[in-house]
Amino acid sequence: MKFFKKAALLTIFLVASWLLSIGFQAVAPQEIDATKVSTIINPNPITIGGRSIASITPLFKPFKDMEIFVSEKENPGFKFTSVGGSWIEFSHDLQVEAEIRFETEGKWTSWIELEEEEDTLTPPNEGRRKYATAATNPAESFQYKFILHGDKVSSPIVKDIEWTFIRTVSFEKQENQKIGALADSAEIEKYAAYSMPSSKVVSRAEWGANESYRYVSDNSLDVELEYDEDFHAKYAEELQYSKIVEADENGDKYKWPLQYPEKVEKFIIHHTATTKNLDDPKQAIRDIYYYHAVKRGWGDIGYNYIVDQDGIVYEGRYGGEGVIGGHSGPGNHGSIGIAILGNFEEAPVPEKLFLPIGQFIYKKAQIHDINPLGTSMFRGKDMDNIFGHRDIMPTTCPGQYLYEKLPVIRALAAQDFTKKQKFVQDYDLQNSSEIYFIELNPEETREIIIKMENIGTKDWGTGTVLKFQQFDDFDGTVSFIGSENDTIAKMQEAVVKSGNTATFKFKIQSNKKSLNSSLNLSLLIDGKIKLKDALIIPLIVAQPIYKFDIVETKYPPKIMKIGEKFEGYVKLKNTGNVTWKKSGAWKIELREDQNSEFLAKKTKILATLTESNVKPEGIATFKLELKAPSKGGYYNEVFKPVIKDAVFISQNLSFETIVYEKDYDGALVAKTLVSEWEKGKIYTVSVKLRNVGSKPWNKKDLSVAFLKEKDLKINDLTLSPSEVKTGEVGEINFNAVVDADEDVGEKNMFLRPRLKDKAFLPLPVSITYTVVEEKLKEATESPDIRVKLSFPEDTQIPEITANGAFEIYSGSSLVTTLNAGSTAKVEVKDGKYQVKAEEIIFLKNEPIRFIPKSNSILQIKNFEHRPAWNLDLNDNEYRGILEVREVDGSLVVINELELESYLKGLGEVSNSELPEKIKAIAIAARTYAKYYIDVDEKFPGKPYNLDDDPNTSQKYLGYGFEKRSPNVSAAVDATYGKIVIYEGTLVKTPYFNQSDGTKTKSAKEVWNWDAPYLISVDDSYCDGTEFLGHGVGMSGCGTKGMAEQGFTYEEILKHYYTGIEISKSY
Template sequence: MRKTLAGISSVILCVTILGILPDVAFAATPFRIISRSEWGADESFLYTKEAAPLEKQTDPQEKTSEPDTISQRQQDCIENRKLYPEEFVPARTVRKKRDETYRWALEYSKEVKLLVVHHTAIQVTGDDRDSEERMRALYEMHANGRGWGDIGYHYVVADDGSIFEGKAGGDYVTGGHVYCGNIGTVGIALMGNFDVEKPTQAQMRSLQWLLITLSKRYHIDPDDKTRFHGKEVPTILGHKNLLSTDCPGYYVAETLNQVRINVARNDYSMPIRFPVVARAKSAGILAQRQKERLGLATNEPVSGISAVGTTTIEGRPGDTAIFLVEYRSGNTEVGRRTRIAEVSRSSNRIGLSQELAGRDMLVRTDLLLPESLPPQSVQAIRLKVEYPIEPGTYTLTIGGVEYTLKVTGRRARNAEPFSDETLPLIEKSTLTQKTAGEIANRKSDFGSGLRRDESQIITIRIRLSTREAAATSCDVVDLKKLKTQYRGTLECTMIEGKPAIINTITLEDYLAGLAEEPDTEPYEKQRAFAIAARTYAAFYLDPLQRKFPGMPYDGDDSPTRFQWYKGIAFELKNPHWVKAVRATANSVLMLNDVLIKPPYFSSDDGRTRSPVEAGWKNFPNAEIFGSKPDPWCKGMPMAGHGVGMSGCGAEGQAGEGKTGEEILRYYYPGTEVREIGSTEIGK
């Protein structure tokens, strides 16, 4: 008998089994699925000595790695079985293998529609067991501890990147990872508790490879949605997208969209950028979750407000910022517009509003719950703070969570002092719908170089192409909704018969919302990339260097066409990146008083590539970008074109104490960091 599960809390399963896949098309990859026999599965767990009476067997559809289900969940399941009975019928059932009877009869799905990602909710940090030993312990807990006769997950991915075969039975066999949702789904569990620790990059690369493999096997479009039990959901999703649960944990749930994009691109090597979270979540909440997973008695569930992201917010006098808090209910339902938290300020010049029914409403002394909340559930609440007009450090307390407001720098344009009497509701964006001709007529203000507004602030126009997917005309584009997600002005016009959403914004505010280097990266690396990204964007503001000639915009929010621009949402989750942008304001790379076009990429195998090696002919200032040693990246896969500054190299140098400017000098030799404010494009 293998070791028991000492020290392991119960796991949140979310996988449907798939068996070992042939390494077709992936033979050259470093990945493979470790079979049950290889990791040491005790197959005697699968069988019972005596055939169990059918009426006493557990319904496989109700197997789940979660704690005991709640009555509402049971009621929802009964309702779904009535409404969608065909989705609960297995293609076939196998109860015996030769003369042995399975403890858990093998049921098979007609088709697989969903790939569900979970975490085991068992922290691996500080666990000195190897991954195979942990896998055996997990198997024993499910098979014997829970009495299932097998593990519920189809696949388990360890922190070292190992991929283990889970439930026995092969392709299309149903697992036990989603309550009332096992037929038609495959579950993949990552070892770890990702509410309190981050997955490793090796783990995420293996996950991405496995998802690519399973998508091909089951003919699933990873970038699509499908209907499951009457709801439209992504084909690759987290456990929490199907049920009220924390699985697959914060760090995986917040990055699943990155995973989907990489899987859709067939790129398993792309690293994942994890958010940085202030440790404001109550230790009591985490302790409560742990008790629930261990099956221990719990008291009234911890309820109240917790922070999402950092509790230190920085901005200019008179400016505004959007941030989120979470409210967790207890054992009872909380009604719509219930007062859920007291609000206090260190100054009555701090403005605060919350979004209710699509409108920003002033918050005086109490925070309200926007929508009704079931028991033991969480709701995110969007807030907007208006900084005082005077620089300084202030505090804002919301239900026991204290935020520090650091107000520095120049006063925001058109800022008016906040007062309780006037109750101003400041809008982020002004919205207009214009013709292409009206917008194009403004291109003449390129004139002698950089486009500036009346205050001589450089502006850029970005097409939000990722927001246009389903739109057929400007009439169906919801600019009012988008205004809360982007600074500057928003407008819609028809270009080549299709709607184009254009965001006109200052170059510095654009950089703050640019998803180049999240707060998981070292600060000096962020500074280096802020300067390089600003230089790249400014290069294309030159009327002679247009990225999109003849178009009424300068760039695109797609990383494949220009730069990955995500707006306010990225700012909120990455305050250190915003700080790096502000600290390097107007700084660009120049060679002989002329802006360069600075390429950069993710990782290489120990050396950068020249433009010629990348297939770039007549690349400007090619002499800067000759191949050079990049020892900080040695042993890593090539991810990107390889020309210019590497992300892994910049991170390595920052770890050695190099400044952002020193990093830039290494990758762009001969250039200088200069102020763009005194320089004209096209010089």
């Protein structure tokens, strides 16, 4: 017989992106002793991009970073209370996340992170078999989600997916229950005798265990348990058995023999995946038992004990005290595994659980002579005697909220809270405070009341005080108000007679520094008699968290007259754990990065707190007292709460306002910056103007006066859109025809737009260009790029319109032409594209293309693509062509447009950044995009070059971003066609958010790329303290610092990309 149970590796994972349905084969439901079971099987492997290989040569046809698969809704035909799943992963050190959710009474639960176990005995080249269970209140349906993370050159594979629906019944409802006694019961009784009284632990019989699951079906079969030979050899001295029982007293063999270690040394804490507010913990335990014992073939449940959310403890693995369970792989032997029902990665631990868990462990620790506060060597490491599953295996179990409270459990497990015998000793006490731990938020002051019953025979008189032990880690973290030396409180009563209770009050104040320690209290009676019993109270000060939710805002109107005053407010909910204060060194303010134009006094501080302080979960009010600037124009005020140097984990706040002086007024936003015009060529000139007057502009009222070279011809003058409302950006386009005999040299052209024959700009718009001889060259114009948009392809039918006329094509064939404001819908039916336009339905075989006329802007009407910082905006407008086509069974929308226009719609850099930083980012983004147009495929075999997801490509937002980011557009124009090359070759130019302020990382270090231009370089211009992003290439934080110091974009690029040159590609 082999004696080591299969190792179980437990991992928990998180969340989301796009959905793909997966088909299953259903296995007919079975009824086992009235227990209902049904299994569904998905035989199809899933990978990123649907590919069947797991790795490819680096830098060749790379994968995208992530893909998410969500199953169809599955219904087993009966109400079930748990599911158990298994699948095989070929992960290649990449991450695979798994989540599930249940439908109960027509409503879906939230997604639940799974606690996974791994069969580590399978050779890695055969993949790893993963297992997981989750419990729920009775549910009728189920879905699951896999999130696959790639590294652009490799993808994990998930295959052979099975899910089993389970609803067990209690053994009281079963017949022929097989219950055997332990063989050699006298020998085993010494273990069982140590068990907690039945009133303290719910027995297997009480929670309804079907004991027949523990037995083999045929006693003639040999029982073998697999084990890892290398592991067993390495820790042979620790893995010795004091007893192995293979059968009961009747000779019936156990599937899983009862194994006992020579010594129990550790307690290992777990959590389980369950829905919130689980109604029937016994049901959940029976289901876990069934899955472990029957479905996985173990013959029993893996945990030694289970605790429900009321603190009730349930017997787990059969066999009495010390029996080895199957809960933590290498930690099974010599440990007691305690699982708490609940998911504590997402939800806090109910306070009522701590004392029963602590006291349960206290009694077990007494049996096995374990110091709950101590440590000892275990599997080659010095480990706490009470530790979490994650301490011995790569997993998040028992969840962050529970893991943080392990010091509380250790402290409670070190104390005896059982009632002592009274009136035996002269001086004795019983703690009657019911304070088991103290947890403070940063900067919190709390009064603590300690009550102690005098259970001695003598009175406690004046001078009785409560002492505390001062630890070094208290310095700078907590203080005790009114304490004197080591005296924390005086007894409130003058005398406390035998049988009465003494009261001690003190205040404790936390700082902004976190703490995980304990408060050790002792009683000094009459100022001279110190009792030996100490009261140990875990003391925790939480890490400061600065967060807020927007409750309500009253911002200035969209249109204001110069000098107009406005009073408004911003109301924010304090969702962190630090009290906000109106005054003092740590006061909170709403602040901009630069002096606000809306304040009479030039300052960055937009508003201060109205309330004197706002505690966590409270509502803060900031009054806005603003005055419109004296200069008309478009203003976008961006601000955020600031508390000294604290970082808020929330979005910025902002408002947009047009300040006007007169009815018709405009501001230059951007203009064409093509510097060289060849003889005989036609150039399209674009001038973008924002309407900052009080009245709209109409195309019929527009004219333009030109001051230009005599032979330069102007034609095709247009305004887009045909009406430009206050605050909107209009674009004046015209064609300039250079005469073939024009003299070479620098020229100037001035244009003055007019509305109703009146000029509305303060100065004419100047266009400077240089006439040159006609050149013969390749690629003179910006190439086109095709971008897959994140329109929800599986849930919606795209509805496309435009602000001007547009044509609809199927392939190269014209379908119809629509006017501004008309809408067309596209879907796939019976293998054909169905286009519905103005109540006419067209059925077509080729993909559908929407092509604008006269610079119209297309819009996906039903695409909700709003930035979190301003939900009034919706980035659903696009230049160029929109193509709707079926890809891998889903309808996707692709934006095809010029690369330069694409760059103007990229949200990779803020409009408020310094020009040289924006230019550097523009060149890096252009290079990155052109690399995937000319050199490589980002999405192999797909009909697009990039997508709009910043996690996989670049953050493309489209025309909406272009309209509100004139500085970005100007930087794109100023660097027109410029790219990064290395040794004459176009290269890929990664960039990231920030470094830790020391150095960037090399591509070799992060991705194992041999890229000499992507080596580690100094990044001291970045004031960051930690890496945000992959760390390779250009640092956004460092780029800002270099721009502030006066470096040019070319100097910035050559600093971060070693040995490169800047080249004009068109």
